[in-house]
Amino acid sequence: MKNDDLDFDKKHIWHPYTSMTHPLPTYPVVSAHGYELILRDGRRLIDGMSSWWAAIHGYNHPIINQVMHAQINRMSHVMFGGIVHPPAVELCRRLVNTMPTGLECVFLADSGSVAVEIAIKMALQYWQARGNPRYEILALRKGYHGDTYGAMAVSDPENSMHNMYQNYLPSNRFLNSPTRRFEENWQKGDETSFSQFFSQHHKKIAAVIMEPIVQGVGGMRFYHPEYLRLTRMLCNQYEILFIADEIATGFGRTGKWLACNYADVTPDILCLGKALTGGMMTLSATLTFRHIAETISNSKAGCFMHGPTFMANPLACAAANASLSLLENDSWYQHVEKISTYLSVGLAPLISHPKVRDIRVLGAIGVVEIVQEVNISQIQHWFVENGVWIRPFKNLIYLTPPYIISKEALMKLINAIAMSLDQPENFISS
Template structure:
């Protein structure tokens, strides 16, 4: 494999062209393992950025892809439809929180957020209320790298501050502070409620990541905050957008993180694990009220349509992935992962380099006092036979659900050894 060409010409995510981070060449992936070209087998603690929940080279997903590609790899979704998309949307409507009746199939998670925000803006414009054109979001959030999505990411600590002058100005509330298992503090919701009272005439929607803020800091907060957000949106006539791209399909111990608060949003964004990590696909679901509102008056249609919308190959694999989820094994798998993370990862708080540890479902986070040296710590992880991709002060794992107790123990042990020598 020509890694010299890769380093010289190929831009990897969040990497400098001047001083690029090392890239390890993968030759094959099976189960929870990534096999490097040099022969090492690494336990993947990231599930390919949280998507490969069933592991790699899964027989049922492979079969779905093979069968579909022999029939039809792609066909435009404008004016045409097909069985894989219809079947997928039936499953999504049935399994997502109550009231989400319409499905827009998108290309990626960031695009699903763009679609959700555009839905909200068009909804209010078609009600004759063009004043409602801003978005409210808690700080420490992350919603993607495209421009509308960037505008609702954390404006200070987020990775997009460089573009602030080019982004639409939004409204930001302090991040929720009450942790998942703490006693709820009513003061936590007060700043957001105050902002809604002041600005509800201008706010089209509140957008947030329910219960777990992902790439903005891997923060896990109290479900009551989400429940109060739903109540406030109803009170002030503001749409609620829940971004479950990272948390959807069982990652937090519930099928969708909204279920921790027993609420349903007006608009829901899904992606990542939708195809079990095989192909890029996302979905934006909305209520019937939102769908009818968006299409009321001129132009009478929702103004979005990606070229690869409803790709049959991706939909077929997604159907196979959701079939596995609906068998229910994920509940036992995620429960076992959570129990082991609580037993083995939470005690790493005792290490001198560590300031906090936290766990929810199949998510384990270790926060350090200072930012880690990514190149150095990843070299250590590879030597330990694991693949973990930290960022900033966060060393975290979100493994495939099929991981064994011994494999998870190896991931946690590698984190411990890395931080003991930090």
């Protein structure tokens, strides 16, 4: 990349969550290998983000690369309407075999947000087909489900990055976020607010959507598994569909294959994405039970009314199959368990720092909650100068590293966080 490329970037390319009039700095990455990002000037940054939870095998993994090269030589894309191809069949077979029993109808799409849109449409069309047009979705405050229209409508309406749109989005119901933390003992009475809410509002609710255990962008909060069991029970009691948004948490990130496994519950509709392809391509999947799919299919419409152009892209499906093979053969659980131990030991001492409010670790997720918001442009620059790639937001510095990361590299990430706390310019004065 040349300097005029960076000038063009600044003037013309709109980056995520970034102003075009006062853009945040960008750093020119020219290649990536393993758990490292390589800058234009040759500097190597240890990646602590897995490119937003996705690159669980790191970058340029030779096995996934080989599979993708072979698929390109056969067919990089073909429409999925009226056509089927081997990578899609193999992927859907793998998902049916590895996801909770009964989730045997798979709809492939091209991003996590679209998977959520599909799940919502499934729920609405299901109830329409039953002649009971329930039209509200129940979601949790502090929740986040994506940036598309319907996904924004089930994300926190007041405290999320989408609050400016709240008067323009479909009206849904919101339940207060769980208060009992993951590691705390469940107390009698913790279920009261959930139970009362369902009792009062169930007649209009088509589905409940939740991020199981981990509320991500809404605050990196880890809540008690009993809330999932309670939600499953209440959904059964009131005939409400349960949508689990495992886009960020699926494929081992929390220490379980799915975060739902902590509560041993099966949702009616399951959303997957991010790590589905090992971060190599964009792809998502929405799974549901056959009786839901058949109810929708036997409705007046005669089909499920959705069909993305790049649905079941063969190249993405091939990457996903290679990624799932790696997870099956490479003891992902042991990798995540080691990362969890290193994060717990390494981050725990930071709780005594005056800038730190809380430390949270679950699986391969480590969170340092600060008492004041970070100065994102300054702290990002500081991390880059210290050889790491960490992307904080608001008052949260968090790590979701690739599963292949070494202990030494992970400790460098942790040490960088510790040192960053002593740099006043990294934070916005309260």
